[in-house]
Amino acid sequence: MLYERIFLPFFRHASRRAMNFDAGAVQPPVPPPGGNAFLYVHVPFCVVLCPFCSFHRVAYRDGKAARYFAALRREILAYRDAGFRFTGVYVGGGTPTSAAGELAETLALIRESFPVREVSIETNPSDLTEPVLDRLVAAGVDRVSVGVQSFDDELLKEMERYEKYGSRAQILERLECARGRFTTLNVDMIFNLPHQTPEILEADLDTVLGSAANQVSFYPLMTTDSVRRKMTARMGRLDRRRVHDYYFRILDRLRGEFTPSSAWCFSRGTGSGVDEYIADNGDYVGVGSGAFSYVNGVMYSTTFSLNAYHDLISQGRPAITRSRRLATHERHRYEMLLKLLGLRMDRQWMRERFGPGAELSLLPELTALRLAGAVRKDERGYALTERGMYLWVLQMTAFFESVNVFREKMRANISAELEQDDDVEDATVALERVTRWVDRGKEHSLFLR
Numbered sequence: 001m002l003y004e005r006i007f008l009p010f011f012r013h014a015s016r017r018a019m020n021f022d023a024g025a026v027q028p029p030v031p032p033p034g035g036n037a038f039l040y041v042h043v044p045f046c047v048v049l050c051p052f053c054s055f056h057r058v059a060y061r062d063g064k065a066a067r068y069f070a071a072l073r074r075e076i077l078a079y080r081d082a083g084f085r086f087t088g089v090y091v092g093g094g095t096p097t098s099a100a101g102e103l104a105e106t107l108a109l110i111r112e113s114f115p116v117r118e119v120s121i122e123t124n125p126s127d128l129t130e131p132v133l134d135r136l137v138a139a140g141v142d143r144v145s146v147g148v149q150s151f152d153d154e155l156l157k158e159m160e161r162y163e164k165y166g167s168r169a170q171i172l173e174r175l176e177c178a179r180g181r182f183t184t185l186n187v188d189m190i191f192n193l194p195h196q197t198p199e200i201l202e203a204d205l206d207t208v209l210g211s212a213a214n215q216v217s218f219y220p221l222m223t224t225d226s227v228r229r230k231m232t233a234r235m236g237r238l239d240r241r242r243v244h245d246y247y248f249r250i251l252d253r254l255r256g257e258f259t260p261s262s263a264w265c266f267s268r269g270t271g272s273g274v275d276e277y278i279a280d281n282g283d284y285v286g287v288g289s290g291a292f293s294y295v296n297g298v299m300y301s302t303t304f305s306l307n308a309y310h311d312l313i314s315q316g317r318p319a320i321t322r323s324r325r326l327a328t329h330e331r332h333r334y335e336m337l338l339k340l341l342g343l344r345m346d347r348q349w350m351r352e353r354f355g356p357g358a359e360l361s362l363l364p365e366l367t368a369l370r371l372a373g374a375v376r377k378d379e380r381g382y383a384l385t386e387r388g389m390y391l392w393v394l395q396m397t398a399f400f401e402s403v404n405v406f407r408e409k410m411r412a413n414i415s416a417e418l419e420q421d422d423d424v425e426d427a428t429v430a431l432e433r434v435t436r437w438v439d440r441g442k443e444h445s446l447f448l449r
């Protein structure tokens with residue numbers, strides 16, 4: 001309790017401060033030594049927009065999507081030309097498979113351009129059709145993460161997902177089609193939905209255990225004030241006091257069949273496969289509109305306007321519009337947060353990442369965490385306990401809610417664009433133009449140097 005009362009509010013405040021980006025002229029990231037980084041590709045399109053979601057997402061339109069993917073490919077080539085060497089890629093959204101052909105073409109370009117070892121994509125159950133699955137397999141996708149949220153038909157209706165993304169029976173059928181076709185088939189679940197009783201959660205756990213998924217991520221429902229206001233009428237009031245009970249039900253029910261890969265991700269059996277989090281990679285570059293990067297201790301955000309994104313990339317300029325250099329201690333704390341999400345932080349990793357003084361610099365935090373029973377020290381470094389896993393879920397929730405507040409602010413600045421529901425008229429012309437630039441490749445994509 002002490003930890004929740006004192007440490008968490010402090011942490012929430014620190015997270016909000018970390019999201020205070022500076023606007024104005026922004027120097028894009030330079031590659032870290034060796035160029036190695038992780039690539040995050042943001043695809044903001046969804047067929048239906050769910051009321052609980054604070055991610056940067058817009059209604060799918062053919063022309064807008066074609067124009068966007070062409071710009072994405074150009075931006076990715078620019079990073080290649082600037083000397084980045086991406087070793088893994090995560091395509092998130094939105095719903096990346098809403099334009100499966102464009103996605104496949106983009107993945108092919110990434111594979112040609114970088115020595116990627118792992119490719120993960122997010123999708124919705126309704127997109128797991130044979131043609132899309134064939135495309136994903138051919139594109140070398142290793143991990144598919146399917147947004148299920150709950151298998152309860154009433155909750156799916158409240159979340160406005162039942163019609164377009166599928167009922168319990170349809171989701172299970174789609175997962176069966178994907179069985180065995182990827183190293184990792186993950187289902188994303190949400191717990192502590194307002195009308196989710198302990199019985200509904202237990203039923204969801206049983207269904208996950210019996211499903212084709214070999215990995216499951218359980219996120220507590222995260223909200224911001226404005227999403228909560230919109231959501232309450234349709235989905236009911238959020239009660240955060242249940243998070244502890246629900247989280248430990250999840251741990252207990254999965255025990256024996258699944259092994260934790262992170263505080264909220266669990267893999268069937270001994271836990272091999274491709275994990276959801278990017279802690280091992282340290283530096284990451286986010287491409288697309290409304291994407292974040294973290295390189296050499298600086299956090300960046302790209303423009304949230306899809307129109308501005310298209311224009312900037314078409315002009316050969318970076319899409320990054322905001323940045324913030326983290327102070328040394330902030331940087332250590334941020335990386336510790338991500339690292340311990342993956343359950344442990346080794347001394348050797350700390351030395352390699354931060355230099356010899358890192359353990360000393362994090363001593364106050366590590367001591368508080370040990371006193372709270374959240375981490376234990378062993379010969380290699382620090383490991384999260386079960387209590388620590390629960391506290392980490394609270395910390396990550398506080399962190400992502402701060403990110404969501406920032407996203408909302410950025411989206412409020414472009415409300416007129418977001419409300420405009422029509423497709424781009426000159427999509428074909430714009431696409432041809434951008435494709436030509438991409439074809440001209442190196443010569444025109446040097447803006448990141």
Ligand SMILES: C[S@@+](CC[C@H](N)C(=O)[O-])C[C@H]1O[C@@H](n2cnc3c(N)ncnc32)[C@H](O)[C@@H]1O
Pocket residue numbers: 046052053054055092093094095122123124146147148149188189190219220221222223
């Ligand atoms: C941003 S979505 C992208 C993939 C896909 N469109 C989907 O709906 O699953 C990725 C995951 O984020 C999680 N998510 C979205 N909104 C959330 C919220 N308010 N609280 C907790 N998790 C959320 C859901 O589990 C979702 O599957």
Ligand code: SF4
Pocket residue numbers: 045046048049050053054055057093094095124147
């Ligand atoms: S949860 Fe997924 S499908 Fe729903 S709006 Fe968010 S990104 Fe789109």
